[in-house]
Amino acid sequence: MEDQPSQFQKTLIKQYPARTASETAESRYWRRFRAPDTSQQVGAVTSIDFCPLYPYNYAVTSSTRVIIFDAHTRRPLTTLSRFKDKAYSGTFRSDGRLLVAGGETGFVQVFDPQKQTLLRQLKGHQRPVHTTRFAPDKMHVLSGSDDATIRYWDITAGEQLFRLDGHTDYIRSSACSPSSQDTWATGSYDHTCKIWDIRNKQCVMTMEHGGPVEATAWLPGGSLLATAGGTEIKIWNVLAGGQLLARLANHQKTVTSLCTASSAGPAATSAPRLLSGSLDGHVKVYELDEFKVTHATKYPGPVMSVGISPNAALLAVGLANGQLLVRKHSHNKGAVPGLPGAPSKQKVPYQRRLTAANYRYFTRGGNEKAAPGDVQVQLPGQKKLAAYDQMLRRFEYRAALDAALATEQVEIVANLLEELAARSGLGAALGGRDAQQLVPLLAHLQKHIVDPRHSNLFIGILNRVLDTYGPALGVSEDVDMKIRQVREQVKLEAKLQNTLLRLQGSLEPILSVALSAGGHSEE
Template identity: 60%
Template sequence: MDYEPTDYKKLAIRQYPARDLRETAEGKYWRQFKEPVVVQQVGAVSHIDFSRQYPYHFAITSSTRVIVYDTHTRRVRRQFTRFKDKAYSGNFRIDGKAIVAGSEDGLVQVFDSASRTLLRQLKGPQRPTHVAQFSSDKVHVLSGSDDATVRWWDVTMGEQVCRLDGHSDYVRAAAASPVSADMWATGGYDHICKLWDVRSSECTMNLDHGSPIEDVAFFPSGSLIATAGGNSVCIWDMLSGGKLLRRLANHQKTVTCVCLSPMAGPASAAAPRMLTGSLDGHVKVFELDTFTVTHATKYTAPILSLGLSPDCGLLAVGMADGYLSIRKHSRPKEATGPGVTGRPAKRERYKPRLTAATYRYFLRGQNEKAAEGDFKVAARRRARLAPYDQFLRKFHYREALDAALDSRQPEVVASVLEELAARSGLNAALGGRDAEGLLPVLAHLDKYIREPRYARLLIGVAHRILDAYASAVGASREVDELLLQLRQHVHLELRLQADLRRIQGMMEPILAASLASGEPQLPEE
């Protein structure tokens, strides 16, 4: 009897839950950063800064030089080497035409980013200057040094405008407010983050982080500020007088850098994220509603610096062993924000006018959607069946199982096996096989029998195969090797289950005693 495809109901593939939390859209977005290009530097990469002008080149500070990299080729464009000793904090001006950097001898130097010409040398601090940043007005520079002073410079005159005293230890971090060119935050090893108004040369707010501060960053709104130091990151509310909103202790070692991405996330280009790097070798991504970790990446060495381009297209991470990791995103977003220049607008493509002389004229309207009152004529389409469905329709059970195994999709194989069991066709599908036909079945069992989602079904299949082919053991070397591997995997799984039961037995009295004493239980992870 010949069956039409409409008489056969396609096999419904069973859906299993995701194996872990990485299968979220957020994890997929951050995993779309490609394999890193790793570049060896002369010394540790202590600072990374991206230009806000397209194409968003970035500068790194390592040993006695500041190096500018091209974001497209990820190769060196220019090097600034006019430092007698170590260089620190190489930063772009907002227009990308100048670079400022501090140094071990206390000098603050300003360079032309295109010609590498030394424009200014600002002399004042007698100790190493670890902080040097341009103001958004392009003519002022803020510096912080190990003499516990913060200085405000006029680049056009090459003179110090004012000196901001208040820190009692090294000044190692600074950030400019995104909403005011006169408001700055500085952090030092005295555990204090100070908010300065350079117009009055006064400190307007003190924030006690509780440990030496390594980095400071303003949120895009300018109302919140993040301080990093010790193994924690603190979020402060400026509008509430410096109220501590959250202390994030998600790292095991000192947090060395923090930055706020202008945009990120899988769905919206307006969803910012906070990235932190630590000496424990992890870069962690936080969403800014509940400050939970949405993604984490492990690097091979302690992290000293990180930077994310304004369009989130490039992630650069500097490490203590002198390696620079550069990862490029497959689909960067469009950059937005104060002082950020996006990609140049593309010219609109010329579209020829449709006339009866062109073929497209007769195809117009095919993609239009029907109106509410239009009558729709359903098109009859022949059902397209997968190979295993075609064999199941004809009751060829062995061929159906082979077709499912060829798909290399465990969900498909599990669904076909369940359908065969419901039809009482497992014996027909598994029996009468030679060594070549038995190898794919054993390879699938060997790979997935320890998966909790498929274990119950595959254990029954394994029992049937052992019962049917026990007398043929030793006839094929390949089959014997797969059976031996299957046996080893089963023994390892049994040993693991025994260890878990032993741990469970030890934990039950502890939990029972905790409930009896009224102590709160630990939250589930």
């Protein structure tokens, strides 16, 4: 006689259509940045700047200090605290030996980050200085202030060379063109971005952004300029006289930061990328051919600053609540060959020769996948059952439901509940539970009861649980709390559905009129 238990059929898990589009190589690249190392700063992280040279240490400006972090350990190396009030815009010189920063007092200060010494204190601005940058020649600094002036300094002599006037409101950003060390861009709260030629000491171009400009960034090559103001990013063709090429409106709140990654993206299509951070808590990545978003990451607070290392190995994000989150790419271990400061020689890992003296020689090919035309021979043997199927096989329905809940996979739980209902085993699975066994079930219902794929099933299960354990409410505080959370979740979903129905009712007459007008126009 054939063994009856061997005829048990495993629980069939339904396959649902994918809820999102298939993941692209670009998305996989950015998702390989590991979970962030988080550190809490004293105040909002207003600026992040990576040193252009290996090992690409980075300077973080927060409250009254500029902190320099080690790129390998992500731990503080140096703290520059020679500020009487808030510090702004701590940025490295191209050789990494000096650092310049502005501040609330209006001073522009130049530091030696290795010796932690203040080298120059440049005085001239009457109001806070929010943007400071070294010129490519390493001997000059450009600064922009809330007094609506731009000043160009000689750090060797410690004096101002000239002053540029033209903006009528706070100046919050500046950037030097990568193709010309005499061409600078500045962004202001007067809604304009101006291009300056410091040889002639005059403005050569003005672009109307349409909102207070928070950030400016030159794209690689120096012909295109990105400005961020309000919820929009605009791309300008400077060589074409400031022609607007693209308008990117992908953020819901003010865009606060822009930066470019010169060697980011999948290895096969490595190309520059533009990154933006916003008060909506998102950091978004744009490709520079059609200026489309290729990846977006949500952070737990408004984003104030974004920075990426020259080798695209570290991504740092500063939040308004003082959190600094630094993520390392899992496949990018060191400097990119050819970039400044990168090691000239790289060690080639030793690969052991595969011979009959190795165990792997006899197991080679075991992980190979069959080609579409190959014939597959099934090996004899019984397939291993999942824990919940083993419990079902022994008619232990309560234990089977507990095992399914432990997987935290909604499809498994839903299909098991349907199987229990078909076996008339829901009563045995749901009944006789103490508070400790009831809480995981209620937690699962709270999380997935608004999922339209399973809402009908879980609402029925919830009603059955309330009927069974209603008289016992008030005995366990944990159970009562979970019941309240489920109720709030259902009330919130009902409110959302009512809002959507009202919105649908408002849109139907508008759409009907629009369709009618379209039909008449064709006639």
